[in-house]
Amino acid sequence: MTPQPPPDESAPDTQLSEATPSTRDPEPVDGSGTARGVSRRGLLGAAGAGVAGLGLGAAGMAYQDRQSAGAAPAPHPVDRAYPFYGDHQAGIVTPAQDRLHFAAFDVITTDRDELISLLRDWTAAAARMTQGRDAGELGATSGSYDAPPDDTGEAIGLPPSGLTLTFGFGPGLFRQDGKDRFGLADRQPKALRRLPHFPADKLDPARSDGDLCVQACADDPQVAVHAIRNLARIAFGRASVRWSQLGFGRTSSTSTAQATPRNLFGFKDGTANLKAEEPATVDEHVWVPTGADPAADWLAGGSYLVARRINMTIETWDRQSLREQEAVIGRSKAEGAPLSGGSEFSEPDFALLGRGDLPLIAKNSHVALVHPDANDGARMLRRGYNFVDGSTGLGRLDAGLFFLAYVVDPRTHFIPIQTKIGVGDALSEYLQHTGSALFAVPPGVKLGEYVGQSLFA
Ligand SMILES: C=CC1=C(C)c2cc3[nH]c(cc4nc(cc5[nH]c(cc1n2)c(C)c5CCC(=O)O)C(CCC(=O)O)=C4C)c(C)c3C=C
Numbered sequence: 001m002t003p004q005p006p007p008d009e010s011a012p013d014t015q016l017s018e019a020t021p022s023t024r025d026p027e028p029v030d031g032s033g034t035a036r037g038v039s040r041r042g043l044l045g046a047a048g049a050g051v052a053g054l055g056l057g058a059a060g061m062a063y064q065d066r067q068s069a070g071a072a073p074a075p076h077p078v079d080r081a082y083p084f085y086g087d088h089q090a091g092i093v094t095p096a097q098d099r100l101h102f103a104a105f106d107v108i109t110t111d112r113d114e115l116i117s118l119l120r121d122w123t124a125a126a127a128r129m130t131q132g133r134d135a136g137e138l139g140a141t142s143g144s145y146d147a148p149p150d151d152t153g154e155a156i157g158l159p160p161s162g163l164t165l166t167f168g169f170g171p172g173l174f175r176q177d178g179k180d181r182f183g184l185a186d187r188q189p190k191a192l193r194r195l196p197h198f199p200a201d202k203l204d205p206a207r208s209d210g211d212l213c214v215q216a217c218a219d220d221p222q223v224a225v226h227a228i229r230n231l232a233r234i235a236f237g238r239a240s241v242r243w244s245q246l247g248f249g250r251t252s253s254t255s256t257a258q259a260t261p262r263n264l265f266g267f268k269d270g271t272a273n274l275k276a277e278e279p280a281t282v283d284e285h286v287w288v289p290t291g292a293d294p295a296a297d298w299l300a301g302g303s304y305l306v307a308r309r310i311n312m313t314i315e316t317w318d319r320q321s322l323r324e325q326e327a328v329i330g331r332s333k334a335e336g337a338p339l340s341g342g343s344e345f346s347e348p349d350f351a352l353l354g355r356g357d358l359p360l361i362a363k364n365s366h367v368a369l370v371h372p373d374a375n376d377g378a379r380m381l382r383r384g385y386n387f388v389d390g391s392t393g394l395g396r397l398d399a400g401l402f403f404l405a406y407v408v409d410p411r412t413h414f415i416p417i418q419t420k421i422g423v424g425d426a427l428s429e430y431l432q433h434t435g436s437a438l439f440a441v442p443p444g445v446k447l448g449e450y451v452g453q454s455l456f457a
């Protein structure tokens with residue numbers, strides 16, 4: 001890991017430099033190589049002239065005019081659009097956006113062709129929405145007056161907002177109760193099994209597992225929610241939402257251009273995360289290589305996504321001294337520096353002794369247990385979010401961290417680490433794991449293809 005000084009939130013990032021605001025130089029959205037439809041912003045401008053359904057060129061002009069009216073300002077986060085097509089799915093190394101809506105689905109059709117048609121429909125809608133367009137070609141208000149619109153409308157006028165949509169396949173898609181549902185059983189990756197029960201798990205089945213998942217990240221919550229809502233609408237009769245989770249406040253940085261955010265315990269979170277600017281390390285720890293599992297080579301270039309809903313007993317935490325809080329994490333609260341000294345991006349020195357010849361970073365602290373040195377070098381790309389889902393009947397906030405991590409293999413990069421922290425981590429006293437799921441995340445989508453196509457080839 002190369003510690004990197006942060007943060008200039010407006011600095012260009014690796015993915016963004018490939019991207020352009022969608023309305024200016026739109027990415028094709030239908031796989032035909034031709035961009036169609038109007039942007040949600042363009043629609044607003046065009047609607048007054050009574051030209052809904054106008055080609056993108058005109059809509060793009062309206063947007064461009066507004067952009068070029070003054071000196072070129074740095075793009076505001078909500079004006080960013082990330083490419084949907086590429087070698088890897090967006091939403092993994094993409095600089096973590098501020099908001100999340102994550103949904104897991106049960107597939108309810110028994111027909112393989114219907115499953116494929118769902119993935120095709122999702123691909124078309126995702127390609128459009130990530131570029132700031134309506135979910136369907138007609139849009140929220142331009143279709144037949146006597147038919148439900150092909151977009152629900154709550155994102156009219158909103159820019160792309162950095163929306164990324166990342167799709168995953170759960171173990172149940174391959175086998176359910178031992179049954180090969182869609183002729184995919186012999187292509188199930190060996191690593192794609194339900195996660196085992198860990199110490200301190202208190203899982204709610206209604207917040208766990210799922211055949212499919214969609215991670216929607218954006219810099220506007222309405223845009224993320226709009227995307228999941230429309231994908232759920234499109235899935236009608238083929239898949240239904242099993243559970244979903246809203247998140248605010250990213251708890252990780254995935255780019256050195258981002259400032260390190262804080263979790264609900266008030267600590268900087270994401271300091272030592274894998275970052276997009278370390279492609280060789282990301283290759284090693286995130287992307288599944290060809291040949292890793294010959295029966296599942298369709299997953300090459302993809303990844304595994306671990307999702308854990310972790311409740312944090314913040315009321316108990318808030319009664320602990322600052323000394324205790326820092327000892328539990330192993331870093332300082334103010335700067336996020338390791339307790340062995342230095343600044344935020346200094347490497348921790350776990351051998352350095354302090355008073356009473358005790359290590360300055362306690363052996364049972366969180367960072368001592370999860371650090372790669374203590375885990376055969378394993379690293380993960382964390383992409384979690386804070387959540388508050390109201391309060392409990394006991395007057396406590398139902399709050400915590402929706403932990404998301406992308407790994408090359410959960411058997412080496414997550415399960416042993418989670419097992420260890422469930423038993424020996426001082427942080428565990430303040431945590432309760434209430435949801436759990438594992439998904440295989442197929443590689444990126446090529447123009448004209450649909451998400452996960454390699455699985456069905
Ligand atoms: C099994 C993996 C992990 C779980 C579950 C987990 C939960 C969790 N973590 C924090 C707070 C912090 N975690 C930090 C670092 C960190 N955490 C993990 C793994 C899990 N965390 C890793 C691999 C690392 C990086 C270790 C390293 O390379 O040094 C930190 C320190 C800052 C940072 O580097 O990000 C904090 C703070 C909470 C609150 C939490 C559950 C709610």
Ligand SMILES: [Fe+2]
Nearest residue numbers: 269366367370
């Ligand atoms: Fe952690």
